[in-house]
Amino acid sequence: MKAAAAPTDTSNAKPRIREARRNLYRQAILDAAEKVFAEEGFEGAKMQHIAAEAGISLGTLYGIFDGKTALYSEIQSTRGGEMLEQIAREVERADGVLEFTLVGIAAYVRFLVTRPNYLRMHLRDGHAWAIFDTLKVPAQEEQWQRGFEMLQSTFARGVDEGVFVPLAPTLMARITLATHQIWMAEWVESGMSGDPEDLVRGIQAHTLRAFCPPEVAARWLAKIAGAAR
Amino acid sequence: MKAAAAPTDTSNAKPRIREARRNLYRQAILDAAEKVFAEEGFEGAKMQHIAAEAGISLGTLYGIFDGKTALYSEIQSTRGGEMLEQIAREVERADGVLEFTLVGIAAYVRFLVTRPNYLRMHLRDGHAWAIFDTLKVPAQEEQWQRGFEMLQSTFARGVDEGVFVPLAPTLMARITLATHQIWMAEWVESGMSGDPEDLVRGIQAHTLRAFCPPEVAARWLAKIAGAAR
Amino acid sequence: MKAAAAPTDTSNAKPRIREARRNLYRQAILDAAEKVFAEEGFEGAKMQHIAAEAGISLGTLYGIFDGKTALYSEIQSTRGGEMLEQIAREVERADGVLEFTLVGIAAYVRFLVTRPNYLRMHLRDGHAWAIFDTLKVPAQEEQWQRGFEMLQSTFARGVDEGVFVPLAPTLMARITLATHQIWMAEWVESGMSGDPEDLVRGIQAHTLRAFCPPEVAARWLAKIAGAAR
Amino acid sequence: MKAAAAPTDTSNAKPRIREARRNLYRQAILDAAEKVFAEEGFEGAKMQHIAAEAGISLGTLYGIFDGKTALYSEIQSTRGGEMLEQIAREVERADGVLEFTLVGIAAYVRFLVTRPNYLRMHLRDGHAWAIFDTLKVPAQEEQWQRGFEMLQSTFARGVDEGVFVPLAPTLMARITLATHQIWMAEWVESGMSGDPEDLVRGIQAHTLRAFCPPEVAARWLAKIAGAAR
DNA sequence: GATGAATGAGCCTTCATTCAT
DNA sequence: GATGAATGAAGGCTCATTCAT
Numbered sequence: 001m002k003a004a005a006a007p008t009d010t011s012n013a014k015p016r017i018r019e020a021r022r023n024l025y026r027q028a029i030l031d032a033a034e035k036v037f038a039e040e041g042f043e044g045a046k047m048q049h050i051a052a053e054a055g056i057s058l059g060t061l062y063g064i065f066d067g068k069t070a071l072y073s074e075i076q077s078t079r080g081g082e083m084l085e086q087i088a089r090e091v092e093r094a095d096g097v098l099e100f101t102l103v104g105i106a107a108y109v110r111f112l113v114t115r116p117n118y119l120r121m122h123l124r125d126g127h128a129w130a131i132f133d134t135l136k137v138p139a140q141e142e143q144w145q146r147g148f149e150m151l152q153s154t155f156a157r158g159v160d161e162g163v164f165v166p167l168a169p170t171l172m173a174r175i176t177l178a179t180h181q182i183w184m185a186e187w188v189e190s191g192m193s194g195d196p197e198d199l200v201r202g203i204q205a206h207t208l209r210a211f212c213p214p215e216v217a218a219r220w221l222a223k224i225a226g227a228a229r
Numbered sequence: 230m231k232a233a234a235a236p237t238d239t240s241n242a243k244p245r246i247r248e249a250r251r252n253l254y255r256q257a258i259l260d261a262a263e264k265v266f267a268e269e270g271f272e273g274a275k276m277q278h279i280a281a282e283a284g285i286s287l288g289t290l291y292g293i294f295d296g297k298t299a300l301y302s303e304i305q306s307t308r309g310g311e312m313l314e315q316i317a318r319e320v321e322r323a324d325g326v327l328e329f330t331l332v333g334i335a336a337y338v339r340f341l342v343t344r345p346n347y348l349r350m351h352l353r354d355g356h357a358w359a360i361f362d363t364l365k366v367p368a369q370e371e372q373w374q375r376g377f378e379m380l381q382s383t384f385a386r387g388v389d390e391g392v393f394v395p396l397a398p399t400l401m402a403r404i405t406l407a408t409h410q411i412w413m414a415e416w417v418e419s420g421m422s423g424d425p426e427d428l429v430r431g432i433q434a435h436t437l438r439a440f441c442p443p444e445v446a447a448r449w450l451a452k453i454a455g456a457a458r
Numbered sequence: 459m460k461a462a463a464a465p466t467d468t469s470n471a472k473p474r475i476r477e478a479r480r481n482l483y484r485q486a487i488l489d490a491a492e493k494v495f496a497e498e499g500f501e502g503a504k505m506q507h508i509a510a511e512a513g514i515s516l517g518t519l520y521g522i523f524d525g526k527t528a529l530y531s532e533i534q535s536t537r538g539g540e541m542l543e544q545i546a547r548e549v550e551r552a553d554g555v556l557e558f559t560l561v562g563i564a565a566y567v568r569f570l571v572t573r574p575n576y577l578r579m580h581l582r583d584g585h586a587w588a589i590f591d592t593l594k595v596p597a598q599e600e601q602w603q604r605g606f607e608m609l610q611s612t613f614a615r616g617v618d619e620g621v622f623v624p625l626a627p628t629l630m631a632r633i634t635l636a637t638h639q640i641w642m643a644e645w646v647e648s649g650m651s652g653d654p655e656d657l658v659r660g661i662q663a664h665t666l667r668a669f670c671p672p673e674v675a676a677r678w679l680a681k682i683a684g685a686a687r
Numbered sequence: 688m689k690a691a692a693a694p695t696d697t698s699n700a701k702p703r704i705r706e707a708r709r710n711l712y713r714q715a716i717l718d719a720a721e722k723v724f725a726e727e728g729f730e731g732a733k734m735q736h737i738a739a740e741a742g743i744s745l746g747t748l749y750g751i752f753d754g755k756t757a758l759y760s761e762i763q764s765t766r767g768g769e770m771l772e773q774i775a776r777e778v779e780r781a782d783g784v785l786e787f788t789l790v791g792i793a794a795y796v797r798f799l800v801t802r803p804n805y806l807r808m809h810l811r812d813g814h815a816w817a818i819f820d821t822l823k824v825p826a827q828e829e830q831w832q833r834g835f836e837m838l839q840s841t842f843a844r845g846v847d848e849g850v851f852v853p854l855a856p857t858l859m860a861r862i863t864l865a866t867h868q869i870w871m872a873e874w875v876e877s878g879m880s881g882d883p884e885d886l887v888r889g890i891q892a893h894t895l896r897a898f899c900p901p902e903v904a905a906r907w908l909a910k911i912a913g914a915a916r
Numbered sequence: 917g918a919t920g921a922a923t924g925a926g927c928c929t930t931c932a933t934t935c936a937t
Numbered sequence: 938g939a940t941g942a943a944t945g946a947a948g949g950c951t952c953a954t955t956c957a958t
Contacts, residue, residue, distance in 0.1 A: 018938085021938095043270075043272035043273075044272075046930095046931065046932085047931075047932060047933080048931075048932090048941095051941090056939085056940090057939060057940045057941055058932095058933085058934095058940080058941060058942095059934085059935085059938090059939060059940050059941065060938085060939055060940075062932095062933070062934080063938075063939080067932075067933075068932065068933095123355070123356050124355070124357075125355060126352070126353065126354060126355010126356050126357065127352050127355050127356075127407075127410055127411065127414050128353070128355065165438065167435075170415070171411070171412065171415060171431075174411045174414070174415065175408050175411050175412075175435070178407040178408060178410070178411045179404050179407060179408065181356055181407065182356065182400070182403045182404050182407045183400070183404075185356050185403075186399070186400060186403065206396075206404070206439065209394065209438065209439055209440075210435060210438055210439035211438070214443035214446070214447070217443070218443070247920085247921085250921085251921095254921095275947090275948070275949090276948080276949060276950080277948080277949090285922075285923090286922060286923045286924065287923080287924070287949090287950080287951095288921090288922060288923050288924065288950095288951085288952080289921075289922055289923075291949090291950065291951080292921075292922080296949075296950075297949070297950095476917090479917095499821075501728075501730035501731075502730075504951095504952065504953085505952075505953060505954080506920095506952075506953090509920090514918080514919090515918060515919045515920055516919080516920060516921095516953095516954085516955095517917090517918060517919050517920065517955085517956085518917080518918055518919075520953095520954070520955080521917075521918080525953075525954075526953065526954095581813070581814050581817075582813065582814075582815075582821065583813060584810070584811065584812060584813010584814050584815065585810050585813050585814075585868055585869065585872050586811075586813065623896065625893075628873070629869070629870065629873060629889075632869045632872070632873065633866050633869050633870075633893070636865040636866060636868070636869045637862050637865060637866065639814055639865065640814065640817055640858070640861045640862050640865045641858070641862075643814050643817040643861070644817070644857070644858060644861065647817075664854075664862070664897065667852065667896065667897055667898075668893065668896055668897035669896075672901035672904075672905070675901070676901070705941090705942085708942085709942095712942095733926090733927070733928090734927080734928060734929080735927085735928090743943080743944095744943060744944045744945065745928090745929080745930095745944080745945070746929095746930085746931085746942090746943060746944050746945065747942075747943055747944075749928095749929065749930075750942075750943080754928075754929075755928070755929095
């Protein structure tokens with residue numbers, strides 16, 4: 001029968017190829033969804049719109065993701081994981097709590113700055129991450145838990161070592177993130193045209209001023225300025 | 230002739246009562262809506278749900294407010310206005326830029342802490358106020374513009390006088406608000422049981438550390454600690 | 459108790475007075491409804507609007523009429539009855555079938571011309587009266603049946619006497635009415651400013667031409683022209 | 688490479704089929720809507736009802752038409768256009784103003800008689816076309832304007848040539864249409880069982896009697912009677 | 917009796933999701 | 938596997954009608 005040769009028939013494709021195509025779609029969908037969620041928000045985003053943006057059909061989309069929520073969830077999970085990995089990778093070569101913190105900030109900002117759509121989704125969620133029961137999907141929560149713990153424990157250590165003023169580490173972590181977001185929101189608003197490294201230094205400086213005892217802050221602020229020269 | 234008593238005459242005292250009841254409903258609706266918006270967000274909120282929460286019918290709700298957007302808008306407008314007024318009233322007796330800032334922070338926090346539902350709506354909006362084009366209703370924008378200008382110009386003055394480090398006033402204003410919100414989010418999350426005055430002092434201290442030169446920060450931190458004793 | 463003297467209390471009014479007031483309301487409502495139905499059509503008309511136009515409350519309106527349909531029905535019934543009565547009164551002094559017809563036309567037109575709102579309702583209904591199953595209310599049907607019979611039997615007699623060409627009397631009656639309506643629609647459209655007597659003569663002439671044998675038409679057209687001098 | 692057969696390629700023959708099915712639905716919807724509008728009127732018609740009548744779901748209906756008004760508009764526009772075209776086509780072979788008029792009448796009647804639902808919608812609108820500002824949709828107005836001009840200018844020419852009595856062409860056009868409608872309403876009411884050609888001849892005869900000088904009318908009435916033998 | 921505030925059924929429309937082709 | 942047409946549940950809003958004051 002000639003049916004087997006119909007253009008859409010892929011039943012004789014090797015599993016490897018099938019998997020590869022599936023991953024291709026997956027990525028295209030995630031990219032498209034990120035863009036649409038960034039522009040329209042979760043409720044405003046239409047599945048049809050996402051499928052069109054990805055250049056596939058609704059059916060294919062649903063064949064790969066279970067629904068709108070699952071898709072959203074997946075983005076948060078994937079991007080969040082990537083972000084955490086990248087941060088973890090970069091902070092490895094850091095020496096000491098403060099350098100660890102500053103490098104982490106830089107990694108975090110650099111990651112988001114190169115993923116503007118995810119950044120915009122992130123900013124849209126606002127402080128949702130700071131009040132966990134308003135998060136749309138559990139995946140977000142898990143990621144944030146992991147990231148938070150990393151950040152929190154760093155702050156806790158820093159407080160112990162005296163490089164940070166005595167504040168609740170949780171609060172410090174949240175404020176740090178919120179501050180980052182404000183800075184990046186401004187960067188988005190101004191057309192994403194500013195130099196991301198200025199952004200990094202600005203946030204680092206602010207963090208030092210906000211959380212370190214004066215003399216510690218002064219020392220490190222000088223270092224940053226020196227590096228920027 | 231006693232024409233004034235003709236059957237169709239309603240000019241007696243009725244309007245007063247009518248008005249009173251109307252205001253009663255109005256308030257009940259606003260409270261209910263605030264609660265529902267706080268819990269479900271704008272898109273997730275259902276008019277039917279709001280009406281039920283207010284203990285009235287859909288028809289009555291629509292008799293008083295023009296629709297979902299109008300209702301949301303009204304809350305933002307009213308609460309936003311109240312908040313700005315309260316802040317303006319309290320900062321009047323402040324002396325100097327820094328005291329002005331600290332009193333303003335206290336007023337802002339105290340206002341929101343006593344309106345938890347509005348606070349939660351506020352936190353839901355997240356940074357929408359920081360990227361103006363994502364605001365849902367014009368009323369919100371106007372309010373924020375006014376509030377922002379107040380805050381910004383204060384920071385600008387403070388930078389000129391040397392009580393603040395040299396940062397862009399817009400950024401300072403946004404960071405301040407974001408930080409407040411984080412602190413309050415944590416307070417909400419912990420069941421709204423902590424002493425709001427601790428909240429006030431925490432935020433004030435953080436603001437001082439983050440934006441003032443060390444010696445200025447030190448002096449005022451001492452003052453705050455003294456007052457709290 | 460002083461309650462008995464409250465302005466809206468009418469329990470001690472004499473039945474005569476009560477009846478009189480009721481009729482007063484009745485008329486006010488009918489006038490208001492006629493106007494609103496004329497302007498907005500049946501579906502577009504709002505009971506609230508009608509009550510306001512009549513200067514009374516919705517409750518009073520519903521105390522006197524059973525609902526929107528009943529109100530509409532009542533107008534059709536009342537106005538239709540009035541119209542038929544007036545026509546019957548005027549044609550009494552007519553001599554012969556043709557004069558009877560011409561006087562009837564005049565009476566019909568004069569009636570509607572002095573009730574522009576009812577006329578507009580009438581025109582809005584279009585040919586509803588010509589396809590009985592689209593009539594909104596039974597009252598309309600009864601009235602039209604009576605009026606139709608009058609007109610039909612006149613045409614039937616005229617056909618017998620040879621003053622009309624042989625056509626189905628029902629059809630003749632309907633065409634006559636439709637033609638009237640067109641003429642009046644034009645009059646309404648032009649701002650109701652033309653002389654109604656020109657309208658009467660125009661319609662009479664058209665009817666003569668359309669339904670009489672040539673020589674009969676010619677004779678009566680001359681009479682009409684003569685009367686108009 | 689056989690890129691044309693890639694899984695996401697749909698450029699084959701599918702669009703043809705899709706278009707065909709779409710047109711099928713389109714027609715089914717238009718038919719259903721025509722019927723429902725005919726029976727219930729515009730306001731009374733429910734979209735759910737139309738979808739059910741067409742044997743499809745609401746979603747599909749809305750996928751093809753933008754809404755109730757658009758659907759109504761489309762019917763008026765399409766049917767009106769078809770009618771005008773058919774009339775224009777048939778009157779082409781007419782010779783002289785009077786034959787032109789008679790052929791036009793025949794074409795108009797024959798068109799509506801074969802589209803009973805559109806006819807009933809048409810009759811429901813009543814004289815709306817005679818008072819343009821009551822038309823529901825712009826599409827209707829345009830169609831009527833075009834048709835009217837055709838009819839009017841024919842009457843105007845006929846008046847000039849002396850084959851019609853001197854009456855305002857606008858009025859003549861309107862009366863003609865109203866008369867047609869009455870005749871057709873009767874035909875509908877009687878179960879649409881009468882011979883449409885009788886209808887045509889009846890209306891033609893009436894038009895001749897109503898608008899032509901006696902001798903002209905006599906001559907053409909004889910012609911019609913001859914043709915019917 | 918008079919009022920008009922209150923009710924809630926019902927309608928148009930959207931969009932996440934399914935499934936026949 | 939891929940498609941996208943088809944589905945229908947659900948929500949915002951209106952307005953005829955009722956009934957407590």
